[in-house]
Each structure stands twice: as structure tokens, then as C-alpha cells.
Amino acid sequence: MRGSPRVRLVKWSLHYGVLLLFVVAALFPLYWLVKISLTPNDSLYTHSIDLWPATISLEHYATVIGNSDFLLFFRNSVIVSGVTAIASTLLAAASGYAFSRFVFRGRYWIVGVMLVTQMFPLVIVITPIFSIFGPLGLTNSLMGLIIIYTAFNIPFATFLMQSFFDGIPKELEEAAMIDGATRFKALLQIIAPLTLPGIAATMGFCFTGAWGEILFALLLNSAASTSTFPVGLLLYSTRATIEFGPMMAAGVLALLPVCIFFFLIQRYLVQGLTAGAVKG
Amino acid sequence: MASIDIKNVRKDFGPVSVLKGVDLAIASGEFAVLVGPSGCGKSTLLRLIAGLEDASSGEIHIGGRRVDDLPPRDRDIAMVFQSYALYPHMNVRDNMGYSLRLKRTPQARIAEIVGRAGAKLGLEALGERKPRELSGGQRQRVAMGRAIVRNPKAFLFDEPLSNLDARMREQMRFEIRKLHRDLGATSVYVTHDQIEAMTMADRIVAMNAGIIQQVGTPLELYDDPANVFVAGFIGSPAMNFLSGEARRGETGVALSVGGKAFCTLSQAVAVPEDGRVTIGIRPERIRIGVGAGQVVEAAADLVETTGAASVVHVDLAGQAMKIFTTERLQLTQGQRIPLAIDAKDVCLFDPAGGGRLR
Ligand SMILES: Nc1ncnc2c1ncn2[C@@H]1O[C@H](COP(=O)(O)OP(=O)(O)O)[C@@H](O)[C@H]1O
Ligand SMILES: [Mg+2]
Numbered sequence: 001m002r003g004s005p006r007v008r009l010v011k012w013s014l015h016y017g018v019l020l021l022f023v024v025a026a027l028f029p030l031y032w033l034v035k036i037s038l039t040p041n042d043s044l045y046t047h048s049i050d051l052w053p054a055t056i057s058l059e060h061y062a063t064v065i066g067n068s069d070f071l072l073f074f075r076n077s078v079i080v081s082g083v084t085a086i087a088s089t090l091l092a093a094a095s096g097y098a099f100s101r102f103v104f105r106g107r108y109w110i111v112g113v114m115l116v117t118q119m120f121p122l123v124i125v126i127t128p129i130f131s132i133f134g135p136l137g138l139t140n141s142l143m144g145l146i147i148i149y150t151a152f153n154i155p156f157a158t159f160l161m162q163s164f165f166d167g168i169p170k171e172l173e174e175a176a177m178i179d180g181a182t183r184f185k186a187l188l189q190i191i192a193p194l195t196l197p198g199i200a201a202t203m204g205f206c207f208t209g210a211w212g213e214i215l216f217a218l219l220l221n222s223a224a225s226t227s228t229f230p231v232g233l234l235l236y237s238t239r240a241t242i243e244f245g246p247m248m249a250a251g252v253l254a255l256l257p258v259c260i261f262f263f264l265i266q267r268y269l270v271q272g273l274t275a276g277a278v279k280g
Numbered sequence: 281m282a283s284i285d286i287k288n289v290r291k292d293f294g295p296v297s298v299l300k301g302v303d304l305a306i307a308s309g310e311f312a313v314l315v316g317p318s319g320c321g322k323s324t325l326l327r328l329i330a331g332l333e334d335a336s337s338g339e340i341h342i343g344g345r346r347v348d349d350l351p352p353r354d355r356d357i358a359m360v361f362q363s364y365a366l367y368p369h370m371n372v373r374d375n376m377g378y379s380l381r382l383k384r385t386p387q388a389r390i391a392e393i394v395g396r397a398g399a400k401l402g403l404e405a406l407g408e409r410k411p412r413e414l415s416g417g418q419r420q421r422v423a424m425g426r427a428i429v430r431n432p433k434a435f436l437f438d439e440p441l442s443n444l445d446a447r448m449r450e451q452m453r454f455e456i457r458k459l460h461r462d463l464g465a466t467s468v469y470v471t472h473d474q475i476e477a478m479t480m481a482d483r484i485v486a487m488n489a490g491i492i493q494q495v496g497t498p499l500e501l502y503d504d505p506a507n508v509f510v511a512g513f514i515g516s517p518a519m520n521f522l523s524g525e526a527r528r529g530e531t532g533v534a535l536s537v538g539g540k541a542f543c544t545l546s547q548a549v550a551v552p553e554d555g556r557v558t559i560g561i562r563p564e565r566i567r568i569g570v571g572a573g574q575v576v577e578a579a580a581d582l583v584e585t586t587g588a589a590s591v592v593h594v595d596l597a598g599q600a601m602k603i604f605t606t607e608r609l610q611l612t613q614g615q616r617i618p619l620a621i622d623a624k625d626v627c628l629f630d631p632a633g634g635g636r637l638r
Contacts, residue, residue: 169363171361171363171365174332174365175366175426176367176378177351178359179378180382180383181353182353193369
């Protein structure tokens with residue numbers, strides 16, 4: 001830092017001012033969500049806009065948990081997102097490893113096709129998918145959602161995993177193979193532990209993607225028994241009213257698994273595990 | 281311990297031919313050093329021996345067994361990489377014991393073998409450390425340790441010292457040689473550093489552009505290079521090359537540089553038709569002053585000294601030449617100095633193909 005104390009103070013204030021602005025803008029909707037979920041019904045529809053309700057109550061949470069199918073939707077969402085995250089990460093790890101380490105025929109074309117799938121909006125494939133899935137019994141089924149989400153996650157997840165594998169020197173598995181390991185064993189015992197940050201990031205990406213997805217969830221599954229919670233949230237908005245209180249409470253509850261998930265994987269998201277592998 | 285035989289091995293990466301027919305026999309227990317400039321195919325040859333790449337054609341035998349189709353794990357060789365390639369998530373002991381664990385060696389036995397290797401390399405205190413907590417020299421030792429616990433048929437080294445500083449490099453050079461003396465295992469050592477090659481090798485394999493140029497003991501390559509490449513690559517400061525003329529006379533072959541007499545070779549040499557030759561002479565074989573041999577006059581240009589010795593740059597009929605001497609000289613630029621050249625120190629090369637003229 002250079003300049004007089006006053007210049008420094010101005011720079012400091014600007015720096016943190018901008019950061020603060022960003023944080024407030026990013027967190028304000030969350031704050032509003034929590035606030036409304038805690039506001040009792042009788043003070044929800046008043047004319048004044050308060051930053052915090054005079055009294056708080058958990059009545060909306062009680063409604064959501066006790067008086068609705070929310071727990072069912074929630075369970076469905078956990079199953080769909082969890083299986084999607086695990087399946088897409090495993091498959092993406094396999095294909096990412098292949099792209100990172102092997103030269104094979106058609107590699108270029110496969111990469112091209114995977115890129116193309118990322119380029120058009122999902123809306124245009126919904127109808128064909130619906131008509132394919134119907135006869136197969138994959139509509140109104142959690143399995144159908146898992147297949148769709150996994151399929152759509154894999155291209156990007158593959159590129160993500162490939163970049164993590166690219167960051168791991170191939171001498172490591174060569175050393176392991178000379179030490180007596182098969183390539184698969186080297187992958188499991190040497191490469192996989194070093195890719196944990198990548199695996200965690202990819203899983204997080206796939207999980208959140210599936211968790212918040214609504215288009216397919218709404219159009220493929222109409223029965224409540226197979227609905228995920230984003231679809232469930234819509235039930236609070238009926239033709240006559242929108243039940244903001246319970247909707248917001250459900251929204252807060254829906255945030256919890258994502259928070260827990262990221263809390264669990266954040267340890268692995270920290271990079272730098274490979275430092276010291278290579279170079280003196 | 282085993283011999284390594286490489287027969288007419290070629291390696292192409294797509295259209296690029298990296299090894300162009302390599303024949304090489306390394307005796308059991310020998311320390312062979314593959315030396316050559318960067319990109320000449322040394323690592324590729326080593327990786328072919330290790331099984332990390334497949335040869336495009338040719339045969340590789342280790343200990344009399346053909347190994348071309350075997351995966352690395354079945355070739356029973358150990359390799360030390362330039363980057364060390366230590367497993368970052370394992371501590372020193374597990375790094376060294378990994379190969380034994382894969383062979384399902386009992387824990388107690390692993391501990392014993394790793395302990396012995398660690399003691400040999402001075403790693404006793406570091407067993408629990410992770411690679412990132414080690415200095416470059418320590419990582420180098422762990423990589424060596426990982427190789428020796430295997431007790432393999434052969435050791436392969438790919439520029440293992442190039443990430444160390446000069447002093448450490450000198451010490452590890454010495455330690456690797458001592459280790460080889462103790463273990464007596466067949467070793468193939470790749471380096472681009474001719475000093476490493478000279479000081480460490482039983483036999484040097486000089487490579488350039490995917491072709492083996494010469495194989496021999498360090499002194500054979502030094503004293504009797506097969507071509508301009510080997511002559512120029514081995515030795516520091518490098519051999520002087522002067523373009524000159526050779527004419528057959530009554531007393532032998534008379535050499536001249538820029539029209540001035542250089543020296544006369546008594547032995548018969550096959551001289552090209554037009555008489556144009558490349559004259560090679562090592563800097564330390566030229567003496568400043570009038571001596572027994574023939575005398576040529578040159579102009580001093582610059583003196584570089586290291587304390588122990590000096591390199592005198594001179595100009596001989598417009599061509600630059602270096603002289604290596606342990607005498608301390610005070611020379612001014614342009615000063616005329618007499619140089620004594622002994623005819624037996626002179627090598628002649630064909631300026632067109634670079635081959636030695638004998
Ligand atoms: N996997 C590969 N694909 C394509 N070219 C390669 C590959 N490996 C090495 N090469 C090429 O082969 C040549 C020799 O490489 P290398 O054996 O590593 O040289 P050195 O170890 O002597 O420096 C280089 O020109 C390099 O670019
Ligand atoms: Mg190399």
C-alpha cells in the first residue's frame with residue numbers, strides 16, 4: 001500500500017464498501033425468505049413493510065411439516081438428488097479419466113457431441129423425452145428423473161472431472177504401475193484420493209442442479225407420491241391465493257440439505273492436496 | 281540383476297519418428313548412462329524399457345526374457361522419475377513400502393525392509409512426513425528408497441538430479457554411484473548433462489535425434505569420439521572445431537587453417553577429395569608457449585578464470601578457439617601468443633556428414 005493515510009482510508013472504504021454491497025445483494029433474498037417464514041400469518045398481510053416482524057412464530061413450519069406432503073416431497077428430492085449426484089459423479093469420473101489419460105479413436109467427436117448437448121435449451125427435448133419415457137414406465141417415477149438428471153449432468157461433470165485429473169501428474173500412476181499396481185488399482189489407491197476435491201465439487205454441482213430442477217420434475221411426474229419439493233412448493237400457490245408463509249418455511253427447510261451437503265464436502269473442496277507430489 | 285537387450289527398436293508418435301532403430305546391450309550389473317540433448321528420445325527409450333510406452337517395432341529383453349508385451353508391473357524394474365512422483369497423500373514410509381504392500385508382504389517384513397532402506401539413505405527421522413514436508417534432496421532420497429526396497433532386476437533413472445541445486449546434485453551423484461557399488465544392480469540412467477554421464481557411467485550411450493551415436497566408456501568417448509556430435513557434446517569446455525584444409529605430403533597429412541600451417545599428422549588419414557576437413561582439438565590439449573609439437577600463432581581475446589583454472593579465448597585466423605590452462609596468465613587483448621599443438625591430440629571430421637576421418 002502506498003499513499004497518505006487519507007488516500008489509504010478511502011481505498012479501504014471503497015474496497016470493503018463494494019464487497020459489502022455485493023454480500024448484501026446476494027444475501028438479501030435469503031434474509032427475506034427467513035423473515036417471512038417466521039412472520040405469523042396475522043401480521044403477514046399488513047401494509048407496512050418491516051425489516052423484522054414484531055413477533056416471530058414457527059406456525060408456518062408446523063403447517064409445512066404437520067399438515068402437508070412436504071416430508072414426502074423432501075424424501076423424494078433427497079433420493080433423486082443423492083442418487084443423481086453419486087451416479088453422475090461416478091460416470092463422469094470414469095469418462096473424465098479416459099479423456100484425461102487416453103488417446104482413442106473418436107475422442108474428438110465424442111467431445112464435440114458432448115459440447116453440442118450443452119448448447120440447446122432443455123425445453124425443446126421435453127416432449128420427445130416424455131413420449132419415450134411414458135411407454136417405459138419412467139414417468140411418475142423417481143427413476144425417470146434420476147436418469148434424466150444424470151444424463152444431462154454428465155457432459156459438464158465429465159469436463160469438470162477431466163480438468164481435475166489433468167491436474168494430477170500422470171507420473172504418479174506410472175510410478176504405481178511400475179510399483180506393481182494395475183491401472184485400476186493405481187486409479188483407486190493413488191489417483192482417487194488426490195481427486196477428492198474434484199469429486200466433491202462435481203458431486204456438489206450435480207446435487208444442487210438436481211435439487212432445484214423444476215421443469216422435468218413438474219412435467220414428467222404429476223402424482224404427489226413422486227413429486228420433488230420444487231414441485232411441492234408450487235402447491236402453495238393456488239389459483240386463489242399464494243400461501244407465502246408455508247411456502248417460505250418450506251423453502252428454508254429445502255435449503256438445509258444443500259447446506260449440510262456442502263458442509264460435509266467443504267473439507268475436500270479445499271485444494272492443495274497435490275502440493276509436493278512433483279518438483280523439488 | 282539382469283541384462284537388458286534392445287534390438288532394433290523404433291518408436292513413432294503419429295508421423296513423428298522419435299527412435300529410429302535403437303540397438304543396445306546393457307550387461308548385468310552395469311551402470312549405463314544415456315546422454316544426449318533435450319528431445320533426442322532418451323526418456324522415450326527409458327519408458328519403453330519400463331513398459332510405459334509400447335515400441336512401434338523391435339524387441340526388448342530383460343534378463344533374457346522378452347518383455348515387449350508385459351505391463352510395467354510384470355517387468356520387475358524400478359524407476360526414479362525426474363519429478364520423483366512421490367504419492368502425495370502417503371507418508372515417507374508408505375511411499376517406500378507401497379510396492380511391498382501390493383505384493384502382500386507381511387507388515388513386519390515391510391517395516392524391516394523399509395527401515396533398512398531408510399537407514400541406508402539417511403531417512404530414519406522422516407518416516408512420518410508427507411512428501412510436501414520434505415526438501416528437494418529428501419524427496420530425491422525417498423524416490424531412491426522406493427526403488428531399492430523393490431530389489432528389482434534393473435533400475436531406471438530419468439534425469440533424477442535435474443531438480444536439485446548444483447551442490448546437492450554433486451552429492452547425490454556420488455551417493456547414487458555408491459549405492460550402485462553396494463547393490464550392483466543393472467542401471468540405466470538418463471541425463472542431458474554430460475558431466476553426470478562422465479562421472480557416473482560404466483558405459484555411456486550418446487544419443488542424438490533418436491539415433492545412438494556412440495557407446496563406450498567415458499574415456500573412450502572423450503578420447504576417441506566417433507563423430508562431431510559426440511566430440512562436441514562430451515567435455516567442458518567443449519572441443520574446439522576449426523574448418524581447415526588437409527593436404528597429403530611426404531611426411532604425412534599437413535593441416536592448415538585459413539592458409540596458415542596448423543600441424544602435420546604422421547598417421548594415414550582418409551582425406552576427402554577437396555581437402556576440406558573439420559579439425560577438432562580439446563581446449564586442455566593446447567599448450568601456450570613453444571613446445572615439442574608444432575607451433576601456431578594466435579591472438580589473445582579474453583581470459584575467464586575460475587581460480588583453479590582459466591579458459592583463454594583466442595582468435596586463430598579468424599576462427600574462435602578456447603584453451604584450458606591451469607597457469608595464471610596476464611594477457612592483453614590482441615596479444616600474439618604461440619600455441620603448441622601435438623598431432624596425436626587432433627581429431628579430423630568430415631565437414632559434410634560429421635563422421636570421424638581415420
Ligand atoms: N506421448 C508423446 N506424444 C508425442 N510426442 C512425444 C511423446 N512423448 C515424447 N514425444 C516427443 O518425442 C521426442 C523425444 O522426447 P523425449 O524422449 O522425452 O526426449 P528426452 O527425454 O531426450 O528429452 C520429443 O520431440 C517429444 O516431443
Ligand atoms: Mg526426458
